[in-house]
Amino acid sequence: MRFLLLSLGLCLLLSSCREEPKINYSATKTADFSTAAVAGPHPLATKVALKVLQNGGNAIDAAVAMQFAMAVVYPRAGNIGGGGFLVYRDADGNSEALDYREQAPAAADRDMYLDEEGNVVQGLSTRGHLAVGVPGTVAGIAEMHRKHGSRPWKDLVGYSIDLAMNGYRLSQSEVGRIKRYHDDFAEFNKSTPFSDTTVVEGSLIVQPALAATLRRIRDKGAAGFYKGKTAELIVKEMKSGGGLITLEDLANYKPAWREPISKDYKEYRIISMPPSSSGGLCLAQMVEMLEPYPLSDWGFQSTPAVHTTVEAMRRAYADRAEYMGDSDFYPVPLDSLLDDDYLAGRMNDFREDSAGTSDAIVAGLEAVRESYETTHISIIDAAGNAVSITTTLNGNFGSKVMVDEGGFFLNNEMDDFSAKPGVPNMFGLIGKEANAIMPGKRMLSSMTPTIVEKDGELFLVLGAPGGSTIITAVLQTFLNVTEYGMPLAEAVNAPRFHHQYLPDVIVHEADALGNGVKEDLEKMGHQFRETKYMAVIKALQRLPEGTIVAAADRRNPDDDVKGY
Numbered sequence: 001m002r003f004l005l006l007s008l009g010l011c012l013l014l015s016s017c018r019e020e021p022k023i024n025y026s027a028t029k030t031a032d033f034s035t036a037a038v039a040g041p042h043p044l045a046t047k048v049a050l051k052v053l054q055n056g057g058n059a060i061d062a063a064v065a066m067q068f069a070m071a072v073v074y075p076r077a078g079n080i081g082g083g084g085f086l087v088y089r090d091a092d093g094n095s096e097a098l099d100y101r102e103q104a105p106a107a108a109d110r111d112m113y114l115d116e117e118g119n120v121v122q123g124l125s126t127r128g129h130l131a132v133g134v135p136g137t138v139a140g141i142a143e144m145h146r147k148h149g150s151r152p153w154k155d156l157v158g159y160s161i162d163l164a165m166n167g168y169r170l171s172q173s174e175v176g177r178i179k180r181y182h183d184d185f186a187e188f189n190k191s192t193p194f195s196d197t198t199v200v201e202g203s204l205i206v207q208p209a210l211a212a213t214l215r216r217i218r219d220k221g222a223a224g225f226y227k228g229k230t231a232e233l234i235v236k237e238m239k240s241g242g243g244l245i246t247l248e249d250l251a252n253y254k255p256a257w258r259e260p261i262s263k264d265y266k267e268y269r270i271i272s273m274p275p276s277s278s279g280g281l282c283l284a285q286m287v288e289m290l291e292p293y294p295l296s297d298w299g300f301q302s303t304p305a306v307h308t309t310v311e312a313m314r315r316a317y318a319d320r321a322e323y324m325g326d327s328d329f330y331p332v333p334l335d336s337l338l339d340d341d342y343l344a345g346r347m348n349d350f351r352e353d354s355a356g357t358s359d360a361i362v363a364g365l366e367a368v369r370e371s372y373e374t375t376h377i378s379i380i381d382a383a384g385n386a387v388s389i390t391t392t393l394n395g396n397f398g399s400k401v402m403v404d405e406g407g408f409f410l411n412n413e414m415d416d417f418s419a420k421p422g423v424p425n426m427f428g429l430i431g432k433e434a435n436a437i438m439p440g441k442r443m444l445s446s447m448t449p450t451i452v453e454k455d456g457e458l459f460l461v462l463g464a465p466g467g468s469t470i471i472t473a474v475l476q477t478f479l480n481v482t483e484y485g486m487p488l489a490e491a492v493n494a495p496r497f498h499h500q501y502l503p504d505v506i507v508h509e510a511d512a513l514g515n516g517v518k519e520d521l522e523k524m525g526h527q528f529r530e531t532k533y534m535a536v537i538k539a540l541q542r543l544p545e546g547t548i549v550a551a552a553d554r555r556n557p558d559d560d561v562k563g564y
Contacts, residue, residue, distance in 0.1 A: 100140025466535025
């Protein structure tokens with residue numbers, strides 16, 4: 001069997017994008033594979049997943065090995081000190097979701113980031129030891145392997161240990177990020193492998209402390225992280241900087257299997273993540289609100305298509321702010337928020353010729369910022385099992401705190417709670433009581449790992465990093481394929497726009513909303529803010545004859561696809 005590997009650079013593409021008004025959005029990292037495929041954020045980690053598939057492992061096996069490999073070679077976002085979500089569909093069409101989001105420590109309280117006057121203390125929930133939630137990644141990986149893995153745990157973890165001991169070479173983009181956060185590393189750590197100011201492109205990074213941590217996980221499973229030596233190192237690190245996590249917090253952490261969010265859209269069925277993620281719920285709401293409108297007739301990023309899509313985004317994010325949080329702690333009204341009549345009613349005040357205002361759009365039911373430094377992987381194996389996984393540390397290198405002698409960064413996910421209801425987090429997202437801090441509670445997320453069926457058959461596997469823009473990027477990629485007829489690579493790399501209720505602006509990439517569309521929308525009352533780029537999609541599409549198309553995003557030069 002012929003194995004195809006693809007790892008294409010983007011320098012030529014990005015150069016041409018700056019010089020040419022028209023961009024070939026399909027000229028990026030993409031390939032067709034006959035049997036299995038992986039799309040991920042780093043070529044070395046993607047290569048590990050491919051090896052597992054080639055050796056007869058299934059999609060879960062590949063995901064397990066790949067997630068640990070990312071903790072080694074992608075330290076700004078790949079992690080064992082964070083958390084994430086899995087959406088899984090087996091070859092028979094059965095689907096489920098695993099929530100291994102971080103939790104607030106038992107000593108956390110709703111006002112822990114407020115000063116004496118009740119105002120949010122800037123930086124307290126984003127930097128340093130107090131920003132850290134109880135990590136869920138290792139427990140989540142162990143649980144998905146327990147239920148669906150087919151290859152020995154020790155073998156799958158072993159790939160990451162080899163990478164940590166043998167080292168990997170830094171890319172230019174990684175060097176830039178390391179230098180950018182040097183002062184943060186120095187402030188919160190005695191030393192890290194990434195605090196050396198002499199690092200340059202090609203520098204070899206060897207991580208013996210991380211390798212030792214991974215060996216404990218290899219030998220003892222989740223207990224090798226949540227108990228014993230590693231747990232003691234985490235707690236010691238917490239005490240050194242005023243953090244809250246205790247041995248009891250670690251020992252008590254459990255991931256949760258949940259029923260996925262499902263929503264039909266024409267001949268398609270969207271399967272996505274439920275709370276504690278808002279992603280699947282918002283995505284389902286938006287497609288339902290948009291289904292009655294002739295998007296394909298209007299055309300890609302035409303004035304009416306953008307206007308209507310923005311107004312659906314505005315309404316979904318308003319509901320996100322009011323109603324969404326950890327469903328184990330707050331009665332998220334899922335049935336009501338997904339009700340077809342309710343969602344049709346959400347667009348009753350939509351006007352085709354004028355922008356709505358977020359002051360006027362409130363949550364529709366009666367009362368009863370993830371960063372770009374997230375990772376996503378999409379995998380389809382030879383049997384047809386599909387995995388969509390998004391994990392995160394939240395910000396670049398999370399809290400900037402590395403566990404001394406442990407070799408891994410800890411998250412700053414506590415910022416994804418509503419530090420003060422109504423006050424935006426680092427991504428400008430508003431939350432209310434549903435997402436207030438409580439001990440043991442999971443913070444609300446925008447991560448949107450998603451699988452799409454067409455006429456009951458596997459069709460798309462996709463997701464992204466990108467903070468609050470994840471949900472709208474997944475939406476637009478889906479619509480680009482299904483409504484605007486784009487090949488997958490073009491759909492992934494097409495320019496994007498975003499609206500999240502508050503602030504009341506359309507955020508857009510520089511090459512979006514051309515041909516007078518932005519001017520038309522301004523006349524309708526919309527306001528704008530330009531951004532360099534948004535979420536970074538990794539996607540797979542299974543064609544009717546069985547070919548798998550893999551596409552990675554031009555927005556991240558490290559993205560990679562592999563398959564056979």
